[in-house]
Amino acid sequence: MKKQIPRRQFFLDTVLATGLLGLGAKASAATPAPSHVEHLDNDLERYRKVDPALIRYVRMSHFTLPRPDARRLTIGKDERLYVAAVNSILIFDTRGNSLGEITTTGQVRCVAIAADGTVFAGVKDHVEVFDTKLKRVATWDAPPGKPLVTGIAVAESDVFVADAGNRIVWRCDRSGKLGRRIGEKDTARNIPGFVVPSPYFDVEIGADGLLRVTNPGRHRVETYTFDGDLEFSFGKPGAGIASFCGCCNPCNIELLPDGRVVTFEKGLPRVKVYSAKGELECVVAAPAWFADPARNPDNNIGGLDGAIDASGRIYVLDMIEGDVQVFAPRKASAS
Amino acid sequence: MNESQPSPVSRREFVRGGLRVGAVAALGGLGGVMATRSSADDFLWQIDPQKCSQCGHCATDCVLETSAVKCVQNFSICGYCDLCTGYFEAEPIALNTGAENQLCPTGAIIRKFVEDPYFEYTIAEDLCIGCAKCVKGCALFGNGSFHLQIRHDRCVNCNECAISRACPSDAFRRVPRSKPNIERVIAH
Numbered sequence: 149m150k151k152q153i154p155r156r157q158f159f160l161d162t163v164l165a166t167g168l169l170g171l172g173a174k175a176s177a178a179t180p181a182p183s184h185v186e187h188l189d190n191d192l193e194r195y196r197k198v199d200p201a202l203i204r205y206v207r208m209s210h211f212t213l214p215r216p217d218a219r220r221l222t223i224g225k226d227e228r229l230y231v232a233a234v235n236s237i238l239i240f241d242t243r244g245n246s247l248g249e250i251t252t253t254g255q256v257r258c259v260a261i262a263a264d265g266t267v268f269a270g271v272k273d274h275v276e277v278f279d280t281k282l283k284r285v286a287t288w289d290a291p292p293g294k295p296l297v298t299g300i301a302v303a304e305s306d307v308f309v310a311d312a313g314n315r316i317v318w319r320c321d322r323s324g325k326l327g328r329r330i331g332e333k334d335t336a337r338n339i340p341g342f343v344v345p346s347p348y349f350d351v352e353i354g355a356d357g358l359l360r361v362t363n364p365g366r367h368r369v370e371t372y373t374f375d376g377d378l379e380f381s382f383g384k385p386g387a388g389i390a391s392f393c394g395c396c397n398p399c400n401i402e403l404l405p406d407g408r409v410v411t412f413e414k415g416l417p418r419v420k421v422y423s424a425k426g427e428l429e430c431v432v433a434a435p436a437w438f439a440d441p442a443r444n445p446d447n448n449i450g451g452l453d454g455a456i457d458a459s460g461r462i463y464v465l466d467m468i469e470g471d472v473q474v475f476a477p478r479k480a481s482a483s
Numbered sequence: 484m485n486e487s488q489p490s491p492v493s494r495r496e497f498v499r500g501g502l503r504v505g506a507v508a509a510l511g512g513l514g515g516v517m518a519t520r521s522s523a524d525d526f527l528w529q530i531d532p533q534k535c536s537q538c539g540h541c542a543t544d545c546v547l548e549t550s551a552v553k554c555v556q557n558f559s560i561c562g563y564c565d566l567c568t569g570y571f572e573a574e575p576i577a578l579n580t581g582a583e584n585q586l587c588p589t590g591a592i593i594r595k596f597v598e599d600p601y602f603e604y605t606i607a608e609d610l611c612i613g614c615a616k617c618v619k620g621c622a623l624f625g626n627g628s629f630h631l632q633i634r635h636d637r638c639v640n641c642n643e644c645a646i647s648r649a650c651p652s653d654a655f656r657r658v659p660r661s662k663p664n665i666e667r668v669i670a671h
Binding site: 388395414 | 567568600622625
């Protein structure tokens with residue numbers, strides 16, 4: 149008669165086999181975590197260094213924003229900072245103390261403040277308008293095509309909307325009625341057309357009554373009349389300090405009261421001042437002040453933006469770092 | 484003799500039991516190996532482009548003579564730039580296809596005029612060594628449409644991928660065979 153296996157032995161065998169099976173599976177699947185971290189030499193490292201003699205601004209202060217997703221920055225006549233951050237506009241005083249928040253219906257990409265305090269927010273494909281009590285008073289219809297509003301400038305009776313999706317600047321009245329299309333390619337009028345490879349496209353209004361519009365794919369800042377005539381432009385591609393680096397820069401601009409242009413770049417994050425004619429005057433901040441985009445895996449959201457207050461201080465938003473740094477002109481005695 | 488005490492195991496019985504346990508263990512081990520081999524067949528190595536830090540290890544650490552990692556172009560997010568920072572050196576002499584202007588050490592990127600001022604960039608995979616120089620240039624300044632991916636027609640799917648061990652950013656992971664690629668997404 150065949151001998152039966154005792155229950156105890158059967159259990160012992162099963163436990164042993166299961167344990168071995170588990171061990172075998174673990175040994176085959178386990179992958180040790182990477183143990184060392186290293187980086188290739190950054191070929192652009194030499195361009196991150198800026199001649200100190202060119203830097204004519206000093207950093208006064210900085211503050212960290214409560215949210216890491218800030219995209220644009222502007223300043224109102226009331227010296228309050230407005231920061232566009234995903235679905236809201238955060239309001240701060242110049243020291244970074246929170247003063248309020250406006251909630252938008254979608255991702256806000258840019259913000260502009262009219263002289264009367266009205267807030268215009270570019271929300272994806274349309275513009276939303278808020279009164280001085282931060283209450284929404286209007287939502288404009290989206291322009292035709294594939295709009296992506298990335299810049300707004302407000303004049304007394306006109307609003308200029310930089311549309312990165314359609315690569316034009318819309319001239320609208322204060323009620324949002326679309327008017328002239330500015331910057332559309334027109335060889336007869338000697339207008340080359342905007343090239344906007346990534347969603348950075350800005351417009352500002354100068355004290356001379358002319359528009360300054362970035363043409364990032366052509367590495368230029370172009371000047372237009374309100375009627376869309378191209379007056380002049382400046383800028384050339386290159387990683388050198390006088391040029392605009394990478395595929396598409398400057399990403400944003402601001403204007404000083406005397407017509408000088410402050411440019412903000414991404415990739416090699418730097419802030420520079422150009423004369424009204426387009427000659428490099430000085431550097432506000434070198435790349436060393438900002439987060440290194442090479443260390444940021446999601447560098448699509450990188451770049452700088454800024455605002456200028458009445459005393460000439462430049463507030464620079466670092467989108468990767470999520471902070472605002474304040475730079476003031478270096479006094480003659482200090483230089 | 485107390486009936487509750489177990490009877491002593493004879494030598495023959497002990498040897499027989501030992502053999503039985505050995506046989507079961509061997510079967511278990513074989514099952515384990517088969518099970519993991521089967522799951523390895525269902526999973527492949529791939530690079531997460533969001534984590535990739537363009538360190539250059541993909542070109543040097545693959546067990547193959549020429550790496551199975553290649554640059555891939557995501558046309559849907561490419562800016563079709565004239566001055567493509569994945570194609571050109573930081574300060575090119577001219578924006579043309581001259582070798583002295585190109586960033587790629589093997590000339591694996593093909594630049595083709597589309598319409599003023601747009602150019603299309605495609606990868607010649609036979610020439611690409613996966614060095615990530617173009618990926619770095621594109622990610623720093625552009626939309627990051629160039630990204631590295633393991634080409635599964637070349638990859639031998641090692642149990643322990645040699646590049647993954649060297650990867651400083653933990654960008655390598657196992658993906659199901661049914662979804663073998665990880666697309667580069669853009670945060671606008």
